[in-house]
Amino acid sequence: MRRLILPLTLALLASQPVLADQCTTDQINEKAKELADRVSALTENDPKRATEINQELRDMEVKQTAEQLGNECEAYDKRIEHVEQAEKDADIAPAEKR
Known part of the structure; x- marks a missing residue:
C-alpha cells in the first residue's frame, strides 16, 4: 500500500500546475463582466465612439481560433x-481615466 501512496502523491503534485491554469466559473463570469463594463463605459451612449471602437476591433481582426485564445480566462484577457x-x-481616454 505504501508503494502506491508515493506514486499517487507525486502524480497529484505534478498535476497542480495544470489545475492552476484552469479557469473557474467565477473567474470567467468576473472577466466577462469586466469586458462588458469596459465596452459599456467606452460607448456611453455615444454612437460615434461605439463605431470607432468597433472599427478598431475589426481592424485588429480579433477573430481567433480556440487554440490561439487558450482557456476562457485567457480569451477574456x-x-x-x-x-x-x-x-x-x-x-479615446482609457476607461480608468474617465
Missing part, C-alpha cells in the same frame, strides 16, 4: 487587451 488597444487607436 485578450479581448480586454484588444479593447484597450482600440481605445488607444481611436484616441
Whole structure:
C-alpha cells in the first residue's frame, strides 16, 4: 500500500500546475463582466465612439481560433487587451481615466 501512496502523491503534485491554469466559473463570469463594463463605459451612449471602437476591433481582426485564445480566462484577457488597444487607436481616454 505504501508503494502506491508515493506514486499517487507525486502524480497529484505534478498535476497542480495544470489545475492552476484552469479557469473557474467565477473567474470567467468576473472577466466577462469586466469586458462588458469596459465596452459599456467606452460607448456611453455615444454612437460615434461605439463605431470607432468597433472599427478598431475589426481592424485588429480579433477573430481567433480556440487554440490561439487558450482557456476562457485567457480569451477574456485578450479581448480586454484588444479593447484597450482600440481605445488607444481611436484616441479615446482609457476607461480608468474617465
